[in-house]
Amino acid sequence: MLRGRFISVEGIDGAGKSTQLTWLVQYLQSRQLVLRQTREPGGTALGEKLRVLLLNDEMHLDTEALLMFAARNEHLQQVILPALAQGEWVLCDRFTDATYAYQCGGRGLAVERFATLEQWVQGREHGLIEPDLTLIFDVPLEVSQARMAGTRVLDRFEREQADFHSRVRAAYLQRAAQNPQRIRVIDASRSLELIQTELAQLMDEFLV
Secondary structure, three states: OOOOOEEEEEEOOOOOHHHHHHHHHHHHHHOOOOEEEEEOOOOOHHHHHHHHHHHHOOOOHHHHHHHHHHHHHHHHHHHHHHHHHOOOEEEEEOOHHHHHHHHHHHHOOOHHHHHHHHHHHHEEOOEEOOOOEEEEEEOOHHHHHHHHOOOOOOOOOOOOOHHHHHHHHHHHHHHHHHOOOOEEEEEOOOOHHHHHHHHHHHHHHHHO
C-alpha cells in the first residue's frame, strides 16, 4: 500500500484559514481520496486536553513549547503516522511551522530549543517527519485584526497585541523562505474566488 500524503494549513489568526480548510476537504474528497482531517494542538483525546490548557492558561514559555510538542508527539504516534501508513491523506490545521511562528517568532523561544524539540519528536533515521505540502494563508495584520474583531471570544494567543502578531507573520514568511519546496504562501487578502482558483491549480499540480 502506498503511503498517504500529509498537508498542513497555516496562517496568522484571522487569515481565513478555516474557510480554506473547508474548501480543501471538499476538493480532496472529490478526488476520491481517503482523508483524515485533524488539528494542532489537539487531534487526540490527550491533545485536546492539552489544547484547552495551551489556549487558556498562562504559563512559562518553555512549558508552552514542551506542551505543544508533547501534544504533537501523541498526535503523530496515534493519528498521523498510522493514517499515512494506511494510505490515507492527512489534512492538518497547523503543525510545527505554527510552533516556530508563535513560540519562536511571537514569544521569542530560542530557535536552538525549538530545533532540539523538533528533532526529538519528529526526527527519524531518514530525516524529519514533516508535511509534504504546507499552505500558509497570509494577510496584512490590519486585515486579520479586522476579521477577528467582535466575531467570538478570543483565546490567549488571539488576544495578544499587534506587535506579537506582526512577529508571528514575519516568522511564517521566514519559514517559507527557508523551505520553498514544501511551503507555499497564499495571498489570502484577495477574494475567495481568486484564492480558490490558485488553490485548485496548486492542488492539481500536487496530485500529479
